[in-house]
Amino acid sequence: xxxxxxxxxxxxxxxxxxxxxxxxxxxxxxxxxxxxxxxxxxxxxxxxxxxxxxxxxxxxxxxxxxxxxxxxxxxxxxxxxxxxxxxxxxxxxxxxxxxxxxxxxxxxxxxxxxxxxx
Amino acid sequence: xxxxxxxxxxxxxxxxxxxxxxxxxxxxxxxxxxxxxxxxxxxxxxxxxxxxxxxxxxxxxxxxxxxxxxxxxxxxxxxxxxxxxxxxxxxxxxxxxxxxxxxxxxxxxxxxxxxxxx
DNA sequence: TCGACATACCTTGAACTGAAAGGTATTATG
DNA sequence: CATAATACCTTTCAGTTCAAGGTATGTCGA
Numbered sequence: 001x002x003x004x005x006x007x008x009x010x011x012x013x014x015x016x017x018x019x020x021x022x023x024x025x026x027x028x029x030x031x032x033x034x035x036x037x038x039x040x041x042x043x044x045x046x047x048x049x050x051x052x053x054x055x056x057x058x059x060x061x062x063x064x065x066x067x068x069x070x071x072x073x074x075x076x077x078x079x080x081x082x083x084x085x086x087x088x089x090x091x092x093x094x095x096x097x098x099x100x101x102x103x104x105x106x107x108x109x110x111x112x113x114x115x116x117x118x
Numbered sequence: 119x120x121x122x123x124x125x126x127x128x129x130x131x132x133x134x135x136x137x138x139x140x141x142x143x144x145x146x147x148x149x150x151x152x153x154x155x156x157x158x159x160x161x162x163x164x165x166x167x168x169x170x171x172x173x174x175x176x177x178x179x180x181x182x183x184x185x186x187x188x189x190x191x192x193x194x195x196x197x198x199x200x201x202x203x204x205x206x207x208x209x210x211x212x213x214x215x216x217x218x219x220x221x222x223x224x225x226x227x228x229x230x231x232x233x234x235x236x
Numbered sequence: 237t238c239g240a241c242a243t244a245c246c247t248t249g250a251a252c253t254g255a256a257a258g259g260t261a262t263t264a265t266g
Numbered sequence: 267c268a269t270a271a272t273a274c275c276t277t278t279c280a281g282t283t284c285a286a287g288g289t290a291t292g293t294c295g296a
Contacts, residue, residue, distance in 0.1 A: 014222065015254080021226055031273050040228075041221035051254055053275060074263065075272065094226060101219050103159035104132065108139055108212060110158075133283080149244050169283060171246060192292065193243065 015047045016055050017097060020082060020090040023065065029077040030056055056080055064089050133165045134173050135215060138200060138208040141183065147195040148174055174198055182207050 059065040064086030177183040182204030
């Protein structure tokens, strides 16, 4: 892996960020996550299952999540929760996200460059 | 174009957003834009020329930008500025961006779901 | 003067996301 | 009994972006 000259691929990984955040608060399963994201953002953000499941698998493979199968209401579900490594990963991503949005926000709302504060 | 079920491809188009914003404030040329973004975000955001030039061409093709060639300091440059259509496009993208980041921010900082305010 | 660096334009290739659509199976509901 | 909802999953495709390159001119120091 070469050092990156520019960005950590911009806003990529937003689904991962949101998933980690949800699971940090509460054990959840894939299907539930899809709806949770849709509900809690008033459908402003909506990721499909085709996005969520691969992310869950990848995060578990990386040791950021652990899973256990449970049957609730006669439904077999795979519940995921965050490991310590996952918590660190979430903290890192949150910070990156904050830096990025702050920088962009400044460009969007700021005065034209070079204007001194009088 | 089918109606989109989920998102307008998440955070894609951030370079476009920043470029439109810069050009709305001030006529600029490609090479200058690359450095302006890097400078004004303290290198938090850095897009390469390989990103900027294609975006400029596409935006001009769409009528969101117009260009003129000028020679300044013996340097031949292509200056871009925003058209009315480009201004509308910027306004739309800014709003989308605001909605998205607001929703995500709420998920990142908010309390676990369902918690009533007592 | 000559080489290196900065300016300024541009394109191509590979890599990576994420969106969409599909596929399976079980359970509830009308 | 058929349909919808739940719940898991994969594959394919399109779109961005990154990195790396390529051209040409101007400037500046050794």
